[in-house]
């Protein structure tokens with residue numbers, strides 16, 4: 001396979017332009033979409049991107065952060081004012097999008113010249129921003145900085161990597177202060193807790209609900225040893241954190257079993273929320289609030305079910321957006337608990353009801369005896 005000009009049957013609507021192609025993939029450039037971007041993909045995905053416009057615009061004016069050098073970590077972003085929980089700290093459209101296929105499958109020499117053609121089609125400020133990313137060549141710049149995104153639901157052919165050069169300046173932290181989400185192709189970073197002036201803005205590159213050793217192994221794939229405050233804490237602190245993570249896993253397993261008919265208590269939900277808080281897992285706490293809300297609903301404890309459902313919806317909306325199914329379900333539980341599937345399914349019965357259930361049981365047994 002070799003790089004070649006696009007054949008005449010590849011047509012895209014203006015202002016899209018087609019660059020070079022290789023196999024079924026081409027470079028498609030659009031200087032007016034977002035801040036200007038290039039898509040390295042198949043023509044069908046150009047149509048999907050077109051259906052997304054107008055896009056949420058990048059908010060590059062007076063951001064609440066500044067860029068600084070950090071010894072041993074390259075550059076990073078730091079808050080230049082207090083940032084409130086739930087605030088959208090930055091929002092950007094991608095500069096380059098590449099389908100998983102060409103990034104993974106093409107021979108490296110063809111791939112690099114294909115990528116070089118792609119960046120020549122970017123408006124020069126975007127090209128400069130892209131090239132300023134860490135990494136020795138274009139492949140590495142994409143590999144070490146881009147975000148996975150699906151531009152057509154979870155359809156496998158829609159799996160792409162999106163390069164957001166401004167977002168890529170953020171370092172990883174195992175207990176980050178920002179959550180990120182991609183809607184259509186716009187990337188948003190949202191504060192999951194209050195961030196003080198001077199604090200570094202961080203996201204997590206991996207699943208943080210893992211013990212230190214497992215997190216370090218995952219980050220090796222990213223090519224670095226993590227020096228975040230949790231990973232470089234004292235041995236005792238790391239041990240306490242690992243134990244809490246194990247406790248969370250054990251408790252969640254116990255709760256899942258108990259929901260199926262075992263010993264479920266509202267205290268389990270409270271304990272789970274407490275563990276997430278103590279471990280600083282703000283980015284995931286929506287899941288703990290959801291479990292607590294459901295248990296309270298099952299026992300028919302209205303006030304607590306509503307309170308935790310609201311906390312769950314607020315937390316998960318930061319991660320998934322207001323329209324996400326889990327968020328909608330928790331808003332409904334908070335508003336009309338009695339309509340929720342979980343409502344009172346585990347409510348303790350009154351003496352009278354217990355008496356009734358016992359009588360029915362005895363009646364069934366006597367029928368069995370007669371048979």
Ligand SMILES: C[S@@+](CC[C@H](N)C(=O)[O-])C[C@H]1O[C@@H](n2cnc3c(N)ncnc32)[C@H](O)[C@@H]1O
Pocket residue numbers: 072073074075076133134144145168169170171172173222223224225226227228
């Ligand atoms: C997406 S970039 C982040 C910005 C980067 N600091 C820069 O100068 O462009 C990822 C790279 O930053 C560094 N990095 C990010 N998080 C780190 C962490 N927690 N500990 C050590 N290095 C980190 C690693 O070199 C990693 O490969």
